[in-house]
Amino acid sequence: xxxxxxxLPLYVTLVSVVTGILVFMxxxxxxxxxxxxxxxGAILKLVLILIMLLAIQAGATFEFRLPLLPGIDLxxxxxxxxxxxATLSAALWLVTTVYAIGYLxxxxxxxxFFGFFSLCVAATMGVASAGNLFTFFIFYELLTLATWPxxxxxxxxxxxxxxxVYLAYTLAGGVLLLIGLVWxxxxxxxxxxxxxxxxxxxxxxxxxxxxxxxxLLMLGFGVKAALLPLHSWLxxxxxxxxxxxxxxxxxxxxxxxxxxxxxxxxxVFGFELAASLGLTDLLAWMAAATIIxxxxxxxxxxxxxxRLAYSTVSQVSxxxxxxxxxxxxxxxxxxxxxxxxxxxxxxxxxxxGNYAEAYGVHSVEELDGLGVRMPVTSVxxxxxxxxMIGVPPLAGFVTKWYLGAGAIAAGAPWVIVVLVASxxxxxxxxxxxxxxxxxxxxxxxxxERADGxxxxxxxxxxxxxxxxxxxxxxxxxxxxxxxxxxxxASRLVGAEAP
Amino acid sequence: xxxxxxxxxxxxxxxxxxATVLPGRLATRAxxxxxxxxxxxxxxxxxxxxxxxxxxxxxxxxxxxxxGIRLFADPLAVLMLWMVAIIGGLAAVHAWFDxxxxxxxxxxxxxxxxxxxxxxxxxxxxxxLFNLYVCLELVTLTAIPLIALAGSKTSVxxxxxxxxxxxxxxxxxxxxIALLYNATGTLDLYLIRxxxxxxxxxxxxxxxxxxxxxxxxxxxxxPLHVWLPQAHASAPGPVSAVLSALVVKTAIxxxxxxxxxxxxxxxxxxxxxxxxxxxxxxxALLYGGVLALLQERLKLVIAYSTVAQLGYLLLxxxxxATAAWPVAWQGGLYQLLSHGLAKAAMFLAAANILHALxxxxxxxxxxxxxxxxxxxFTLAVAGVSLMGLPxxxxxxxxxxxxxxxxxxxxxxxxAVLIAGSLLAAxYIFRILAASLGRDDPTExxPVAASRSIxxxxxxxxxxxxxxxLGTGFAAAxxxxxxxxxxxxxxxxx
Numbered sequence: 001x002x003x004x005x006x007x008l009p010l011y012v013t014l015v016s017v018v019t020g021i022l023v024f025m026x027x028x029x030x031x032x033x034x035x036x037x038x039x040x041g042a043i044l045k046l047v048l049i050l051i052m053l054l055a056i057q058a059g060a061t062f063e064f065r066l067p068l069l070p071g072i073d074l075x076x077x078x079x080x081x082x083x084x085x086a087t088l089s090a091a092l093w094l095v096t097t098v099y100a101i102g103y104l105x106x107x108x109x110x111x112x113f114f115g116f117f118s119l120c121v122a123a124t125m126g127v128a129s130a131g132n133l134f135t136f137f138i139f140y141e142l143l144t145l146a147t148w149p150x151x152x153x154x155x156x157x158x159x160x161x162x163x164x165v166y167l168a169y170t171l172a173g174g175v176l177l178l179i180g181l182v183w184x185x186x187x188x189x190x191x192x193x194x195x196x197x198x199x200x201x202x203x204x205x206x207x208x209x210x211x212x213x214x215x216l217l218m219l220g221f222g223v224k225a226a227l228l229p230l231h232s233w234l235x236x237x238x239x240x241x242x243x244x245x246x247x248x249x250x251x252x253x254x255x256x257x258x259x260x261x262x263x264x265x266x267x268v269f270g271f272e273l274a275a276s277l278g279l280t281d282l283l284a285w286m287a288a289a290t291i292i293x294x295x296x297x298x299x300x301x302x303x304x305x306x307r308l309a310y311s312t313v314s315q316v317s318x319x320x321x322x323x324x325x326x327x328x329x330x331x332x333x334x335x336x337x338x339x340x341x342x343x344x345x346x347x348x349x350x351x352x353g354n355y356a357e358a359y360g361v362h363s364v365e366e367l368d369g370l371g372v373r374m375p376v377t378s379v380x381x382x383x384x385x386x387x388m389i390g391v392p393p394l395a396g397f398v399t400k401w402y403l404g405a406g407a408i409a410a411g412a413p414w415v416i417v418v419l420v421a422s423x424x425x426x427x428x429x430x431x432x433x434x435x436x437x438x439x440x441x442x443x444x445x446x447x448e449r450a451d452g453x454x455x456x457x458x459x460x461x462x463x464x465x466x467x468x469x470x471x472x473x474x475x476x477x478x479x480x481x482x483x484x485x486x487x488x489a490s491r492l493v494g495a496e497a498p
Numbered sequence: 499x500x501x502x503x504x505x506x507x508x509x510x511x512x513x514x515x516x517a518t519v520l521p522g523r524l525a526t527r528a529x530x531x532x533x534x535x536x537x538x539x540x541x542x543x544x545x546x547x548x549x550x551x552x553x554x555x556x557x558x559x560x561x562x563x564x565x566g567i568r569l570f571a572d573p574l575a576v577l578m579l580w581m582v583a584i585i586g587g588l589a590a591v592h593a594w595f596d597x598x599x600x601x602x603x604x605x606x607x608x609x610x611x612x613x614x615x616x617x618x619x620x621x622x623x624x625x626x627l628f629n630l631y632v633c634l635e636l637v638t639l640t641a642i643p644l645i646a647l648a649g650s651k652t653s654v655x656x657x658x659x660x661x662x663x664x665x666x667x668x669x670x671x672x673x674x675i676a677l678l679y680n681a682t683g684t685l686d687l688y689l690i691r692x693x694x695x696x697x698x699x700x701x702x703x704x705x706x707x708x709x710x711x712x713x714x715x716x717x718x719x720x721p722l723h724v725w726l727p728q729a730h731a732s733a734p735g736p737v738s739a740v741l742s743a744l745v746v747k748t749a750i751x752x753x754x755x756x757x758x759x760x761x762x763x764x765x766x767x768x769x770x771x772x773x774x775x776x777x778x779x780x781x782a783l784l785y786g787g788v789l790a791l792l793q794e795r796l797k798l799v800i801a802y803s804t805v806a807q808l809g810y811l812l813l814x815x816x817x818x819a820t821a822a823w824p825v826a827w828q829g830g831l832y833q834l835l836s837h838g839l840a841k842a843a844m845f846l847a848a849a850n851i852l853h854a855l856x857x858x859x860x861x862x863x864x865x866x867x868x869x870x871x872x873x874x875f876t877l878a879v880a881g882v883s884l885m886g887l888p889x890x891x892x893x894x895x896x897x898x899x900x901x902x903x904x905x906x907x908x909x910x911x912x913a914v915l916i917a918g919s920l921l922a923a924x925y926i927f928r929i930l931a932a933s934l935g936r937d938d939p940t941e942x943x944p945v946a947a948s949r950s951i952x953x954x955x956x957x958x959x960x961x962x963x964x965x966x967l968g969t970g971f972a973a974a975x976x977x978x979x980x981x982x983x984x985x986x987x988x989x990x991x
Contacts (some may be wrong), residue, residue: 024871025870026877068894068969068970068971068973068974069894069897069898069973069974069977070974070977074971085828109867110762128538136888137888138888138893141887141888142887142888142889144887145882145887148927149930149934152934155934155935155936156936160931160935163931164931167927170922171920174887175919175920178897178900178915178916179900179912181906182897182900182901183903183904186901186904186905263760320824340581383925459634
C-alpha cells in the first residue's frame with residue numbers, strides 16, 4: 001500500500017468524491033461557489049489524467065493496492081484501457097458539467113444533482129482504473145447507487161417508476177455478477193486483470209464451470225450495457241434531465257457495462273480461451289441481436305429522447321460485437337467505438353436537451369423547421385446523426401469499417417450483414433429527423449413563438465454542444481492522425497495483443 | 499493489569515450507576531462520565547492481552563473454576579465489548595441531549611443505561627452459565643424500563659409485552675441450566691464440554707432445547723420475534739439503537755457460545771439443531787424483509803430490518819461442519835459488527851428525523867434532503883451497508899457469507915442470502931425514494947418542525963454510519979483478529 005505518486009488513480013477517483021461531498025455541504029444557495037467548485041474539480045481531474053497519460057508514455061506505472069479480505073485486494077491501476085476510458089469520461093464530464101450548469105439554471109435541488117453527478121463520475125473513474133474484478137464490482141455497484149438519485153431527480157411519479165425499474169435491473173444484474181465473482185473466486189482466486197487473462201492454465205477440466213461464470217458475468221455487465229433482453233431500463237430512464245441522459249448514455253452507465261465486457265474477454269478470460277469455450281460466439285450473437293432489435297425499436301419511437309435511447313441500445317453493442325469477433329481489426333473497431341459512440345451520442349443528447357429547453361420540443365414531429373431557429377444546434381444534430389449512421393468520413397464510418405474488415409479477417413462474414421442492416425436502419429430513423437429539421441417549414445404556431453434560450457444559457461448549452469460535435473467530427477476526419485481515438489485504440493491492441 | 503481492566507469494564511459502569519442516583523446535579527454527570535469514558539481505554543488493554551492469548555481466562559480472587567468465578571475473554575468477546583463501547587458510547591452522546599443528566603428524565607435514564615452497559619460487559623466476559631443467566635436477566639430488566647421511558651402508550655404496552663415474553667424466556671433458560679447442572683455437575687461453559695458426553699443424553703438434549711428456546715425468544719428469532727418490532731420502534735432513539743445493535747445480540751452470542759463452544763462436535767444431534775436454527779434464520783431474513791417492506795413508519799421499517807438481519811447470524815451455523823467454516827465464521831462476525839454500526843446509525847438518524855419533523859411516517863418524509871440532509875445522508879450510508887452493497891462492512895460480510903455458502907455447497911443458503919439482500923435493497927430504497935419525493939400540495943403538511951436538532955446528535959448518527967462504511971476498508975486486521983478465536987470447525991468424525 002503506497003499513497004505516493006504511484007497512487008494517482010486513487011486520487012483521480014477521490015477528486016470527484018471530494019467535489020461531490022463539498023457540493024453537498026455547500027447547500028442549495030451558494031450557486032457561484034458551487035459552479036466554481038464543479039469546474040475546478042472537473043479541470044483538476046482532466047489535468048491529473050493528462051499527467052498520467054504523459055507519465056505512462058514515459059514508462060511510469062501506477063498502482064494502488066489495499067488488502068480488503070484474505071486474498072482479495074482493492075486494486076486501482078492505469079493500463080492503456082484504463083486511460084482510454086478515463087480520458088473519455090473526464091473530458092466529457094467537464095463538458096457535461098458546463099452544459100448541466102446552464103441546463104439546470106433556476107431549477108430546484110441543484111446541490112443534490114451536482115453532488116451525485118460528481119459521485120457518479122468518481123464511480124466511473126473507479127470502474128476505469130479497477131485492476132481486478134472485485135474492485136470493478138465495487139465501483140460498478142457504486143455507480144448504480146450514485147445514478148439512481150439522478151434518474152429520479154425530477155421527483156415525479158414517472159421518475160420514481162423509472163427509478164424502480166432501473167434499480168430492479170441493475171441490482172439484479174449486480175446479483176448475477178456477484179454470484180459469478182464468488183464462483184470465480186472459489187475456482188481461481190481473485191486474480192488481477194492481465195492481458196489475455198489468467199484462467200487458461202486452469203481451464204482443463206473446468207470448462208463448464210468457466211462457461212457458467214462467463215455467462216453470469218456477461219449478464220451482469222449486459223444489464224448496464226443494455227444487451228437484449230436486459231435493456232428495457234434504459235429508455236425508461238429517459239425521464240431524467242438531459243445532462244443525465246447524456247452522461248448515462250454516453251459515458252457512465254452503459255459504457256461501464258461495455259467496458260466490463262471488454263475486461264471480461266480481454267483481461268480475465270483472454271480471447272483465445274473465451275473463443276475456445278464458444279463464449280465469444282454467444283456474446284457476438286447477443287450483440288448482433290441487440291443491434292438489430294434496438295434499431296427497429298428506435299424506428300417506432302416518436303419521443304426524441306426515447307428514439308436516441310434505443311439508438312444507444314443498438315450502438316453500444318457494436319463494442320461488444322467488435323471484441324467478441326476478435327482479431328486485431330475488429331477489436332480496434334470495438335474499442336474505438338467506446339469513444340466514437342460516446343462523442344456522437346453525447347452530441348445528440350445535448351441537442352435534444354437544447355430543443356427541449358428552447359422550444360419545449362419532445363417529440364419527433366415537433367422538430368419541423370427548427371434548423372432556421374436553432375442553426376448551430378441543428379448542424380450539430382445533423383453531424384451527430386450522420387456520424388451514427390456511419391457516413392464517411394465521420395466517426396461511425398471508421399468504426400464500421402474496422403468492424404467489417406475485422407469480421408472478414410476473423411472469418412465471420414455474417415457480421416457484415418448485421419452492419420449493413422444496422423446502417424440502413426440507422427439511416428431510416430435518423431434521416432427523417434434531419435429532413436424535418438432542415439426541409440420542413442416551421443409550423444405557424446412555432447413561428448409566432450418568441451421563446452428560446454437566454455443569452456447566458458445559449459453559451460452554456462450551445463457551446464458544449466458545438467464542442468462535442470466538433471470533437472466527434474475531428475475523431476472521424478482525423479482518425480489517421482496520431483493522438484486520435486483510433487490511434488490510441490490501435491496502439492492499445494498492438495501493444496497488448498500480439 | 500488485564501485483570502483490573504476486565505473488572506473495570508464490569509464495575510466502572512456499575513459504580514457510575516450508583517453515583518448517578520446520589521443527590522446533587524454533579525453526581526449524575528460525574529457518574530455517567532466515569533462509567534462510560536474509561537471503557538475504550540480499558541478495552542485497549544484487554545485487546546492487547548487477547549491478541550497475545552486468544553483464550554484468556556482470569557480467575558477472580560484466586561479461586562480456580564469450578565469453585566471460583568472466572569472471566570473469559572476471546573476475540574468474539576472483545577469484538578462484542580468494543581461494540582458496547584463504541585455503539586453504546588455514541589448512543590450515549592446522542593442521549594445526553596434528550597435526557598440531560600440534571601433533568602428528571604435524565605435522573606431515571608442514566609442509572610438504567612449504565613446498569614445495562616455493565617450487564618452487557620459482564621455477560622460478554624462470563625464463563626459460567628449461571629452467571630450468564632444473571633447478566634441476561636439484568637440486561638432484560640434494564641432494557642425494558644428504558645423502552646418505557648419514551649412515555650407513550652405504545653411504548654409502555656410494547657415494554658410490557660417484552661417483559662412477559664422475556665420472563666418466560668428466562669424461566670425456560672433457568673430450567674435448562676438446572677437440568678444441565680443436575681446432569682453434569684458443572685455450569686462452566688468451557689468445562690462442560692467433556693461432561694456433556696458422559697451425561698445421560700435425554701436430560702442434556704432437553705436442557706439444551708430449553709436453553710436454546712429461551713435464547714431464541716430473547717434474541718427475537720423468527721417466529722419468536724413478535725415482541726421486537728413495537729418495542730424497538732417505540733423506544734427512545736438511543737435506546738432503540740442499543741436494543742437492535744447490542745441487546746438482541748446478547749442472546750445470539752450465547753447461542754454461539756452454547757452450541758459452538760460447549761456442545762462437543764457430532765454429538766447430541768447437534769447438526770440437526772444447527773440446521774433448524776439456520777432454517778429459522780432463513781425464515782427471519784425473508785419474513786422480516788417482507789414485513790419491513792410493508793411498514794408505513796420509518797422506525798418500524800428499521801425494527802423489522804433487525805428481525806431480518808439477525809437471520810444472517812444463524813445462517814452460518816450449519817456450515818460449522820464443513821471446510822468453509824473459517825470463512826463463514828468471519829462472515830458471521832463481520833455481519834454482527836457492521837449490522838450493529840449501521841443499525842444504530844439508522845435508529846439515531848430516525849430519532850433525529852422524528853424529532854425534527856414530528857412524524858416518522860414514510861409519507862411525511864418528503865423533501866427530507868432539504869429539511870434534514872444529514873439524517874438522510876446517514877440513513878443512506880447505513881442503508882448501503884445493510885443492503886450489502888459496496889463499499890461497506892455489510893458488503894464484505896455478505897461476500898464472505900456467499901463465499902462460505904458456495905464453498906460448502908449449501909446452495910439454498912446462497913439463494914436465501916441473495917433474496918435477503920434484494921429485500922433489504924427494496925426496503926431501504928423505499929425509504930430513500932420517500933425522502934426525495936416532492937411536496938404534494940393537495941395533502942396537508944405534517945406537524946411543522948417541532949424543534950431543531952443539536953448538531954452533535956446528527957454527528958453521532960453520522961459517525962456510526964461512517965464507521966459502518968469504514969469497516970468496508972479496514973477488514974484485514976479485524977478479520978485476522980477474529981480468526982484467531984474461531985471455534986474449532988466441527989469436522990464430522
